[in-house]
Amino acid sequence: MRSPLVTVTMSVVLVSLIGWLLVSGRSLLLPFVIALVVWYLINALSRGFQWIPFGRWHLPAWIAFPLALATIFGAATFILDIVTVNLTQLAQDAPTYQKRLEEIFQQFSELVRLNDPVELKDLMPDSIVPRMVTAGAGFVTTLASSASLVFIYVLFLLLEQSTFDRKLERLFTNSDKARAAFALRAEVNRSVMHYFGIKSAVSIATGLLTSLILTLVGLPYAALFGFIAFILNYIPTIGSLIGVIFPALLALVYYDNLLPFFLISTGLGLMQFSIGNLVEPRLMGSSLNLSGLVIMLSLAFWGAIWGVVGMVLCVPLTVVIVIICSKFRASRPIAVLLSANGDIGEELSPELYGGDGSGPATSPRG
Numbered sequence: 001m002r003s004p005l006v007t008v009t010m011s012v013v014l015v016s017l018i019g020w021l022l023v024s025g026r027s028l029l030l031p032f033v034i035a036l037v038v039w040y041l042i043n044a045l046s047r048g049f050q051w052i053p054f055g056r057w058h059l060p061a062w063i064a065f066p067l068a069l070a071t072i073f074g075a076a077t078f079i080l081d082i083v084t085v086n087l088t089q090l091a092q093d094a095p096t097y098q099k100r101l102e103e104i105f106q107q108f109s110e111l112v113r114l115n116d117p118v119e120l121k122d123l124m125p126d127s128i129v130p131r132m133v134t135a136g137a138g139f140v141t142t143l144a145s146s147a148s149l150v151f152i153y154v155l156f157l158l159l160e161q162s163t164f165d166r167k168l169e170r171l172f173t174n175s176d177k178a179r180a181a182f183a184l185r186a187e188v189n190r191s192v193m194h195y196f197g198i199k200s201a202v203s204i205a206t207g208l209l210t211s212l213i214l215t216l217v218g219l220p221y222a223a224l225f226g227f228i229a230f231i232l233n234y235i236p237t238i239g240s241l242i243g244v245i246f247p248a249l250l251a252l253v254y255y256d257n258l259l260p261f262f263l264i265s266t267g268l269g270l271m272q273f274s275i276g277n278l279v280e281p282r283l284m285g286s287s288l289n290l291s292g293l294v295i296m297l298s299l300a301f302w303g304a305i306w307g308v309v310g311m312v313l314c315v316p317l318t319v320v321i322v323i324i325c326s327k328f329r330a331s332r333p334i335a336v337l338l339s340a341n342g343d344i345g346e347e348l349s350p351e352l353y354g355g356d357g358s359g360p361a362t363s364p365r366g
Helices: 004-024 026-051 061-109 128-145 145-170 175-217 222-232 238-254 258-286 292-326 329-338
Strands: none
Touching: 004 026, 004 292, 026 128, 026 175, 026 292, 061 128, 061 145, 061 222, 061 238, 145 175, 175 222, 175 238, 175 258, 175 292, 222 238, 238 258, 292 329
16 A cells, blocks of 8 residues: 555656646647647537438438538638738737827826826836737737648548547457446536537627627727637636727727727626626536636636637636546545535446555456
8 A cells, every 4th residue: 555645746746747748748739639629629510510400301420520621611711811811900000009008198197187197118018019919910820820730630530530439449458447438438528518519609609799899889800809709708707808808998099089998898898797697607507517716727727838728728628637537536536626516426436447445456358
């Protein structure tokens, strides 16, 4: 029997090693992780197309799958083109908006009669607007440059997915262990599918409504801000707040009066509040079973490791960790701490994963 101190030490070393590998291998892992998400969405959309009834007839898989593939890549190309055009135009106009923002600070200082006028550089770094636009353009450029690698990964995943079940089954020594592994995979798939399905629908609605509100008010780059709202809605808590701040700040420097600023801030704020606090919780339910504090810590952790992609994926990654940890006796305390209410379901039978708490167990080959 190993002492608890040795077990804890080995666990800390293992977690540290995994964290180091995630950070060091970021350039290699991120395209593959994005490819996994795209591959997952293609299969989910394909199944969704097959569920749509046309009278008594449903789309067969050989039609639904290519349709889903064309839909995903067509939408990605279309959105990327729109975002690129809007960012290019915004980059050209950024110095003008920077100057206008400095004028607003000057007017505010004169209005409240400050002896030492507040300047933009006192609160933010110099050239903050051009820097933000440049950072956004750099993100899109990085995304586009890795698109070819992501496409290759997705292609190989699609070509080999028919062999995944057979490979997984042959990893185990008997049929009971294989069934347990398939059941675990099904539970992970169900939870992640539930999250991504609802979150994607809500994010699309958020992006479209953001674009609609900004178009009605007459603010430029409505499509760009709609895309930003769509992406940021995947980021828990802070994403919706940032999605309101960006267009509100542009309205502040674009118009000569404050009415459009208040209209955009109020309209987007109410829309984000209604969707985030009324619609989404009712659709999502309590199926994720994650503590709010854990979500925030996960957001900080994965954001520090993988940036925006990590922040977008922090919830499904944490859900997968909770489900897997809940199935094994040694790791169940971790799942309890990460969960919202401590209800993490039943663990796997020790015989199925080769442990009964006293040492390794062997199973006859099936």
